[in-house]
Amino acid sequence: MQHVKLPRNEQGIQTVLAVLKQKFGERVQTGTSICEQHGHTTTWIENQPPDGVVFAHSTAEVADIVTICSAHEVPVIAYGTGTSLEGHLNAPAGGISIDVSQMDKVLAVNAGDLDCRVQPGVTREDLNTYLRDRGLFFPIDPGANASLGGMAATNASGTNAVRYGTMKDNVLSLEAVMADGRIIRTGTRARKSSAGYDLTRLLVGSEGTLCIITEITLQLQGIPEAISSAYCSFPSVDAACQTVMAVIQYGLPVARIELLDEVMVKAINPYAQLGLPETPLLLLEFHGTEASVVEQSEIFAALSEEHGGNGYKATETTEERNRLWKARHEAYWAMLQYRPGTHGVATDVCVPISKLAECVRASQTRASELGLIVPIVGHVGDGNFHATPLVDMSDPDEVDRAASFVSWLNELAISMDGTCTGEHGIGQGKMPYLVKELGEATDFMSDIKRALDPKGIMNPGKIF
Amino acid sequence: MQHVKLPRNEQGIQTVLAVLKQKFGERVQTGTSICEQHGHTTTWIENQPPDGVVFAHSTAEVADIVTICSAHEVPVIAYGTGTSLEGHLNAPAGGISIDVSQMDKVLAVNAGDLDCRVQPGVTREDLNTYLRDRGLFFPIDPGANASLGGMAATNASGTNAVRYGTMKDNVLSLEAVMADGRIIRTGTRARKSSAGYDLTRLLVGSEGTLCIITEITLQLQGIPEAISSAYCSFPSVDAACQTVMAVIQYGLPVARIELLDEVMVKAINPYAQLGLPETPLLLLEFHGTEASVVEQSEIFAALSEEHGGNGYKATETTEERNRLWKARHEAYWAMLQYRPGTHGVATDVCVPISKLAECVRASQTRASELGLIVPIVGHVGDGNFHATPLVDMSDPDEVDRAASFVSWLNELAISMDGTCTGEHGIGQGKMPYLVKELGEATDFMSDIKRALDPKGIMNPGKIF
Known part of the structure; x- marks a missing residue:
């Protein structure tokens, strides 16, 4: 995926780099690989590296760097661990990456x-x-x-x-x-x-x-007095989502309630050696007193049974619980192993919970129509889920079909009074959808941007 | 308390009133008493009535009124029920009050x-x-x-x-x-x-x-399956606040935890015929399943006992619970009856919970030094409390002492890394403290204000 390049202030950038090198010495890096690493994010968006990286050690240093860049109208982009997903760290107009990873106290x-x-x-x-x-x-x-x-x-x-x-x-x-x-x-x-x-x-x-x-x-x-986990299989995504709705309406204070669809379960089973039935799954965690986590678990078991859940299982040991959540956390790697050599393109829609089943089902159908493999995993207590096409990036047709899927899903979520991003942010990747979602409200966001950053140096080419 | 008057756009106001009367007929009111009622709030801040009140019936009408006022650079002030506490509804530059109380669907x-x-x-x-x-x-x-x-x-x-x-x-x-x-x-x-x-x-x-x-x-x-209430007396404000801290650190999911100091208990006892010991009191409410509210109540009882609480009492009937919370809700009227003929000037500081006891005790001492009667009631689970001097407004010296108390308390809260307003807002009354609390950050608030309201017609003379 290519993104728009913005005009570069070449002279300003060279001046700023010279000033920064004088001030920060070895803490200014301009090598290709470090600059690319500071543009690179876990996304399929083209890498647009900054012109230099400065490792800042204090607030005063960050303020100093920004002041210098402001004087010469050069972009600044903050960098932490580089795990953002929508091209937030790219430098479409070049500029300076301020790496704050060493400000770690x-x-x-x-x-x-x-x-x-x-x-x-x-x-x-x-x-x-x-x-x-x-x-x-x-x-x-x-x-x-x-x-x-x-x-x-x-x-x-x-x-x-x-x-x-x-x-x-x-x-x-x-x-x-x-x-x-x-x-x-x-x-x-x-x-x-x-x-x-x-x-x-x-x-x-x-x-x-x-x-x-x-x-x-x-x-x-x-840290809660007691933590317990559980999982439960369902005959369909609908049954799992109905259970989620029942849990939320009941007011059960679940700490986590995660959906894995059948494709995701198929991917995670061999990766984490779990041997789960290859049907939709809910993973849960309860926090509270010893008595209350038992009660929560019992209430959940009853609610899931009402909606066709089967194989409800509460974990009994901390090891078992950790193993389950480790598997959930490694879902992304499990996906990639499920279809080796592909890139996982994580989407991030969030819809009203009453629309969740419909949205997940439609995603499965659409993926199938497009001939894509798309595991789904979601923080479904919020109505937020990630459908992640596993894309062979060397196949332009498949890349196009994946792009079409992503675009279709964002628009579906918006049409359901949901959002194109529950938690990943707009970055570069979701700019077209922000206006579709919020209309003229985005004009007022732009007004705020111009008021607080009149020179447009703060991470340009993102959100708007 | 007087507040700054702003310059009036007399011609604009008269033009707008004429246009609005043409459009909205009887729904535009300019009588003195209705205008004063729309400027009046439950505060000691001087009334600054708008020049006219329009009763709006739809979003389109509100947009229409604002467009007209914008064209003529005339202030607009929204009005709901008039219960704000810091002069939010006053019209220091005159203008139009848009009453939305009939938009009630x-x-x-x-x-x-x-x-x-x-x-x-x-x-x-x-x-x-x-x-x-x-x-x-x-x-x-x-x-x-x-x-x-x-x-x-x-x-x-x-x-x-x-x-x-x-x-x-x-x-x-x-x-x-x-x-x-x-x-x-x-x-x-x-x-x-x-x-x-x-x-x-x-x-x-x-x-x-x-x-x-x-x-x-x-x-x-x-609506939770079960709701229960309780109250508990404490030998000192410190003991009550220590209990609140223990509750929060325990992670007990109390739905309400309210402090009444000894003066407040003295005021509420005769008003609500409660016969409580005239020492600091915590009022609680627990929401959850039948089992969990019992457990919460037992845990609270144990925590309060550890900190010297006595007379812990869980209410047994809904009537008893309602009576208790009705008394809490009527605290303001109980105060006024405690010292008839006075005005209650509600403050609204919120401090980190670890500073709560110190802040409440200091308030009591300061009130006593200034010869003021100041009941204290607070949403102490958040560190938020209202110390309310009961002021004889006909005694200029007492008014001065109350003003000095209010000012001192806001500054004390700010010095404790707290805020001058936990929930009432800045309005006119707290403008001097906002800058003390947030310093240069307020410049960026002003930038946003100018960007979104370049003509300065939206409720002018508030916050900044």
């Missing part, structure tokens, strides 16, 4: 308030390792071991969102460098506030187009 | 998705009456029977926020009329989205300064 943990303050390069796994001894955890789990700065920038969520929400619900405040190099703090450590416009939630999900995030204050959770 | 309820779409004039009590037969409820309860448009505009929350969040967490999407009269929809019915900037959460809490809200899509909850 946990700055404060306030156990009494269940919050912490971290630098943007801290990854979610690093944070959870750091927190474990304190009996705390950070629940947002997009699968990849992404940086928390990147997760904030794309409003990541994932498997736990049905219970704990998205990054938007768990970021209390940001420190950010704005387009003119000024440093702001968007909120306090208060759990809620009605003080002025919600800059925190405007910047969360702004994909580097309004600011560079340099610190994040996160809300944490206590 | 529930437009759709999607029981399967636990969402609904309402017009802005629907009040929270009306919505809950409408939903009851469907087994659903909308949890946000700021006390007053506010309109949902107004609740969205100020990011209201209240007693249930500790479990269900604020308006920001429960508004899925808005339809809004922007400053140039264009109508936008900010989101879809998907439960989560990463599609572009979060206009929904930017407009929620924008206090009428960026748009007029004409429809709200809300997330709903199933």
